[in-house]
Every structure is written in C-alpha cells, then in structure tokens.
Amino acid sequence: MDLDTVRTFVAAADAGQFQEAAAELAVTQQAVSKRIASLERALDVRLFTRTARGAKLTIDGQAFLPHARELLRAADRAVASVHTARRPLRVDIIASRSAASGLMRAFHRAHPEIELDVVMLFEIETALSAVRSGAIDASFRAVGAPGRPLPPDIASARVLDEPLQLLTGPAHALASARSVPLAGLAGHRIWMPGIVPGTEWAAYYDDLVAEFGLTIEATGPNFGSDALLDTVADTPALATFMGGRTRLVWPADHGLRRIPVTDPMPVYPHSLLWHRDNAHPALATLRAFLAATAADHDAPGTWSPDWAMLRGGAPSRR
Template identity: 85%
Template sequence: MDLDTVRTFVTAADAGQFQEAAADLEVTQQAVSKRIATLERNLGVRLFTRTPRGAELTIDGQAFLPHARELLRVAERAVASVRPGRRPLRVDVIALRGAASGLMRGFHRAYPETDLDVVTLFDIEEAVTAIRSGAIDASFRAVVAPGRPLPEDIESVRVLDEPLQLLAGPAHALAGARSVTVAQLSGHRIWMPGIAPGTEWGAYYDALVAEFGLTIEATGPNFGSDALLDTIADTPALATFMGGHTRLIWPADHGLRRIPVTDPTPVYPHSLLWHRDNPHPALAILRAHLAATAAGHDTAGTWVPDWVIPRGAPKRP
C-alpha cells in the first residue's frame, strides 16, 4: 500500500476538504483527488462523500481511518529505528571480561546519555562481515593478522596496548616473583585452552612463541575462565597468560598471582574497526573518546608482532 496515498487520506479526513489537504501537503487539489481515487480503487470501497461543505468520510472511510493512522505511525517508527543517532550504537567487544569491555564501560560513564548495545562476536571475519552489513557499528580487534588485510572500506585505529601478565597458582615455581622476564618463562608450561586456530589472538600467540621460544599449550576443551583458574590454582606445573586489563574474580583460597612480564613486556594490541561510511554520530564520539583517553602505544620495552599496525599508521602500505 502506497504510504503517500494513506497520508493524503488521513490529511483529507482531518481537514474535511481536499483543497485544505492539498495546502497542508503542498500539492495540488487534483493530486489529492487522484491519490484518494487510487486508494479507493485499491481498497474497493468509497472513502469520502462530496458535500457542499467539503468531503465527509463514508462508513468505510471511518472504519479505515484508525488503521491508516497506525500505518503512518508504524512507518515513522521504522524510519526512526535506522535514523543515525536514534538507534543504539552497536559495538563488538569480543569478551565481556576483557579490555575492550572495560573501554566501553569507560565510554558509557563519560557519555551516559548515549544508547549502547554491546555484543560479542567470535573472530575477525565475523566482525568485519557484521560491520559491512550494518549489523554492528564497530569492533575491537587485534589487526591485522599475517596475510589477512582489512577490506578497503574498513577503517581501523590502534586504541590500547594491553600488557600480558603471567597468572600462576601458589605452588608454581614463579609464584613468589615480583616480575618475570620473557627469558625466564622458557621451559615453563603456559596453558591457554581458549586459543583457536585462525583467530587474530591465535596469530598473536603463535608470533610470541616463535619470537621467544615459549611453550604455550592449547590442549583440552575450553570450559571458560572459571575452569581455567581452578586448574591453574591446583596445578604447580601450569601457568597462563592474562591481559592486564582483564577483569576476573577467583576464590581467596586459590592464591593466584598476577605477575608482570618484562624485558620486553608483550602487549596485546587492541584496535577499533568501523566502516568508513558509517554515519552514526555516536561512533564519532566513541572514536574521539578513545583517542583522548587511550595511552601507552608502542612504548619502549614492549613487544608486539611485526604485523601489527602501528598507532596512527594507515592500515596498508
């Protein structure tokens, strides 16, 4: 059903005259008459009766009027749902306990009036597809993995370098250390069952192993962070890497230790991805907020894989 004809019908019903309806709609009276005639033809009923005073609704016109008003209200809600600034900003943070989620909490505290939808997508291909389709507005990712450049229409900027820490149980050989060097980790078993082949974090830890000769095991099913913490607490031979901004809570009797890693400090590079033509005004606010609050990129004494995009550099040569 043509909404222009429905809108013309409602305007004419409210005005009581086709001439006045034409003035309200800024069209000719002939255009109003043609639209009403088209609507009547499509519905198979007469909607108006012409009188000396103007136009009066028939019984069918009276029955149709409330539904016509609802059609226009539904149409307006549909348009508003996708109008820039009227719908929530949808951002992928990968994991709700990770650093990206913390960045979005900081943004929400700074701009509480901005509506947000926070989602968690698995890998970068899924995130890029969602950005390009408009399903999400932005995603936090470690870009780019070797041989997997971003599409031309996807923009990115490095927003946070998150230092890795060693997480060890109370009986681990390094549990009493105030910090450990990367070289001291050689020969120790680091267990990370959440590493999935083909992901950007998988590529990151592959590069870490290749650079420093570490032993990272991804064996066994991934039952989540709680099961990982239980195992690390009870197994003296195992430790794991944890992002310094990852928020985790464990029982006091676990005795787990977060130990800084130095010389150099491996940092996980978080970037924000978005479509270059995305008009959502809150996206620009988020980018400005991250640019103003993020710090610690490419600092001395840190390490990232050589495929990571430097801060402020274009995403491809």
C-alpha cells in the same frame, strides 16, 4: 502498500475533510481523492463515507486507522535508523569482559548524551563485513594478521596496548612471584582453550610462542571463563594468560594470582577499525576520546607482533 496513500488516509481522517488534508500535504484535493481510492482498492474496503460536512470514517476505516498510524511510525523509525545523526553509534567490542568493553564504558561515562548500540562479533571477517556494509560503525580488533592486510576502505587507529598477565592457582610454582620474566615461562604449561585457529589472537599467541619458546595448550573443549578459572585454581601444573584490563570475577577461595610478566612485557595491541566514509558524528567523538586516553605504543620493554600496527598504519617496532 504505498506509504503515501497511508499518510494521506491518516491526514484525511485527522482533518475530517479531503480539502484540509490536501492543504496539509501540499497536494490537490483531486490527488487526495485518488490516493484514498487507490488505498481502498488495495484493501478492498470503503474507508470513508462522504457527508455534507466532509468525510467520515467507515467502520473499516476506524479499524484501519491505528494500524495506519503504526505503519507510519515504523517507516519513520526505519528512516531515522539510517540517518547517522539520529541513530545510535554501533560498536563491536568482541566480548563483554574485554578491555574494549572497558574502553566503551569509559566513553559512555564521559559522553552519556551519545546513544550507543554495543555488539559482540567473534570473527574479524564478520566484523570487517559489518563495518563495510554500515551494519556497525566501528570494531575493536588487533588490526591485522600475517598476510591479511586491511581493505583499503577500512581505517584503523591503535588505541590500547594491554599487558598480559600470568594467572595461576595458589599451588602453582610461580604463585608467590611478584613478577616473572617472559623467558622464565618456558617449560610451564599455559592452558588457553579459547584460542581458535585463524583468529587474530591465535596469530598473536603463535608469534609469542615462536619467539620465546613457550608452551601454550589450546586442547580440550572451551567451556568458558568460569570453567577455565576453576581448572587453573585446582591444577598446580597449569597457568593461563589474561589481559591486564580483562575483567573477571572468581570465588575468593580460588586463591588465584595475577602475576605481571616482564623483560619484555607482552602487550596485546587493541585498535579501532572504521570505514573511511563513515560520517556518524559520534564516531569522530569516540576516536578523539580514544586518542586522548591512549598511552604510547610499543614502549621500551614491551613486545607485540611485527604485524601489529600503529595509528596511521605503520608496523610496530620494539
């Protein structure tokens, strides 16, 4: 259905005269008549009855009018959705309890005037495709992985180094430690069923294991964070890694302990990815906010993989 004919029909219905509708639409009266006739042929009904005082809606015209108005409103919404100055900023945060979620909540508090759409995409390839197609404006990721450089049209900025902490139950051998050196975790079972081969976090933990001789078990079904916390709380031989800015809640009787890891402190490198041609004005505001709140990366005494990247694309150094 031609939206110009629908728009002309609504203008004529509101004006009650084809001549006034023509003036409003900046076309000739003949053009209005042709458009109305075309719409009537498409619908196979009469929409107007000509009278001495102008044009009067038929019963069919009256029935069609509210739907015609909704068609035009839907068309306007569709146009607005692709105008970057009018639509919400769409950002992928991977998971609702992640550090990226906390960063976006802080951004929303600082800029409540900016409308946001927050999405959660699991795989980096899905996120990259969405960024490149314009389905989303930005994604929080670890930026790269071994042998998988970013496409040249994707820009990135490292925005947060999140320290890893050891999470144990109350009966674990390290539960009373105020901190634990990374090398001191060798020989302890660290259970992380959420590690999925091929993901950027799998690459991160593969490097961590290889460099420090740790034992990370990803066996068993992943029933989610609640089941993981229940098992760690009840199993003295198991511990898990948790990001220091990951927000999880558990029952008080679990007695779980968050223990800082040191010498070096492993940090997970969060970065923001976006398309170089993305012109959404709120994206520039988000980037500026993250740049202002980001701490120094690769600080002395920290560890991140060699493939992690700094702002500007330089490889990390420890």
